[in-house]
Amino acid sequence: MRYKDRGLPVEEIHLASQEPVERNDLAFARAVFGFRQWWRESVIGSVDQQAVIDKRRVEGEMSARYLFMTAMSGGIAILGLLLSSPAVVIGAMLLSPLMDPIMGLGFALAIGDYQWLRKSARSLAWGTLMAVGLCATVVFLSPLQELTSEIASRTRPNLFDLLVALFSALAGAYAMIRGREGTIVGVAIATALMPPLAVVGYGLATWNWTVFSGALLLYITNLMTIALTAALMARLYGFRTALSDRQTQLQNIVIVVVFVALAVPLAYSLRQIAWEANAARQVRGELLDQFGDRSRLSDVQINWDADPITIDATVMTPALQPDAEADGARALARQLRRPVNLVITQYQVGTSSSAAEQAQLSAARVQAEAAAAERADDLAKRLALVAGVSMEDVIVDRQRRRALVKSTELEGATLSAYAELERRISATEPEWKVELVPPTRALPSVSFEEGEPTEAGLAALELIAWASQRVGAPINLSGSPENAERARQLLVELGAKNIEVDSSDSANGGVTARWGRIG
Structure with a gap:
């Protein structure tokens, strides 16, 4: 009625009601177009795709060094797992070269080069067999074959393991595309792969199917996650698919089927872990209800694989309860819908809750x-x-x-x-x-452009400042007076001390850093 009073035709009324929506849609479309244009020009345009692909091809090839280092990394890893020593396992990750063929798989998928894909898969398969074979041999000959906590923790894939592989792949693919890969990236990838691979060898040597299958599922799941994430990052950075005559729809279907086949058991495992976490809360709640607020639970150990489920609990209570085990077992069996064997160790610590708290503290x-x-x-x-x-x-x-x-x-x-x-x-x-x-290794040169350090020059200055703080020796800078003085100022800001400047003309405008004499 309001528009009728103003004398507007029905068509104008409809257009007036649509104009704000159309303006919003147009603004959103412009924003999306602007972002896509910026991404293509400023991000994708700054990546030398051919150089990245050529480097991935060379470093992902199978060689004697690759096989040897993979086998040695697996041997060190299994020793660290048997000794339950995280330090030794970290040493194995520093040696592992598994990153190269796995990233080769991802980039080959991104550009549709299935010949490169086959070569990367071949390198990865031989490296995997070498590592598993050596790990199995070490375990078979070792007098220590106990299932340690380090080994057991890698037999059940869960959401956190998957996230480790995902974040490692994101960091690794980004570093390789931007040309900043290094030791840390390789360690990040090996974190998700080498320890599970060593546990596969342990399960094979001890004929423990549960350990073998669980670790193998974790290894393959992490491997596929890293490869597919690398492919996704490569596509995001503009690496285009070049379909060849040999590529068929069957190859694409096989990739999807393999990924789904891995996702199904992983989803079941995550569902089981979630159930166990919820059931553990129910167990603790029921035990606290049995003894009341004045008591404290000191320790609860649950074996979910046993039949019936075995629960060992330690309770500090002011009053002992002889029927607590029978009553608790019946109540937990009803809640969990599975038979329960409950063992409770009770300690009488006093007549007040504060005594229990003090004992627990x-x-x-x-x-x-x-x-x-x-x-x-x-x-x-x-x-x-x-x-x-x-x-x-x-x-x-x-x-x-x-x-x-x-x-x-x-x-x-x-x-x-x-x-x-x-x-x-x-x-x-x-x-x-x-x-x-560190030992007094050669210091990097600092590159300058228009009176200020370049990005590489700033990184060199940070490294020089770090080395100066650790070694404690003076640093001599030589170069043009302006650039050398600017480098000295930045080093002082970064915490370096004993910086000496030896001004001289420099053809390239850079600054050279050398260790000075102590004393």
Whole structure:
């Protein structure tokens, strides 16, 4: 009626009601078009796709070095798993070259090059067989064949394992496309693959089908996740598919079927894990209801694979209850809908809840101190491993949470490699100050452009400042007066000390850094 009073025709009324929607749609379409244009020109246009593909082809080829390093990495990994030593497992990841053929699979899928895909799959298959065979041999000949917690944790794929593979693949593919791959990227990929592969060898040597099948499923799932994520990242960065005459729809269907076949058991495993997590909460809730608010649960161990389900619990309570096991078992059997064997160890700690709390806090403090000591020892082992020294050469200050080690000269390691090793270990211990003192290797040159360091020059300055802080020796800078002085200012801002400038004319405008004399 309002539009009738204004004398507007029916057609104009309809158009007036549609104009805001059309304007919003047009603005959204323009925003999407602008983003796509920016992505094509500023992101995809900055990637040398042919150089990336050529490098992936060369580094993904099967060679004697690749097979040997994969086998040695698997051997070190299985020893670390048998000893339940994370430090040794990390050492295996530093050696593993599995990243190259797996990334080759992803990039080959992205561009539709199935000949390259077959070569990468062949390299990966032979490397896998070499690692599994050596791991199985080591376990078969070893007097230690106990199923450690490190091994058991890699026999059931779950959501977190899948996320590790996904994030590792995203980081690895991005680094390779942008030309920034390095040791850390390889370690990230090996984290998701080498330990499960070693556990496959353990399961084969001990004829443990549960361990073998679980670890193999985890390995294949992570492998496919990394390869397909790499393919997705490559497509996102404009790597185009070039269909050949040999490519058929059957090949595409096989890829989809394999991925679905892997997803089905993984989904079932995740469903089972979710059920167990919910059931564990029910168990703790029922036990607390049995003893009341004045009691405390100290420890609950549940064996879901047993039939009936076995539950071992420790309870600190002011009043002992002789019928708690029978009553609790019946109640939990009704809730879980499975037979339950419940064993409860009861400790009478006092007549008030505060006594139970004090007993629990004391036990927790003892456990925390033991865990802190074990963590410090583990950190010392890892530092000794990467530095090539014995544990006695690692200085660990638990009170100040500081660890220091002077590295030996590692063959082929650059100054940047030592810095990456320190950052890698520091990331695992954020509460500690970790310092890895490198040998006095050659310092990088600092490139300049129009009076300011380039991106590569800034990275070189950060590395020089880090080395200066660790080694403590003076740094001599030589180059044009303006650039050398600018480099000195930036190094001081980055925390470097004892910077000396030797101004001279420089043909390329760069700045050369050298170690000075101590004293």
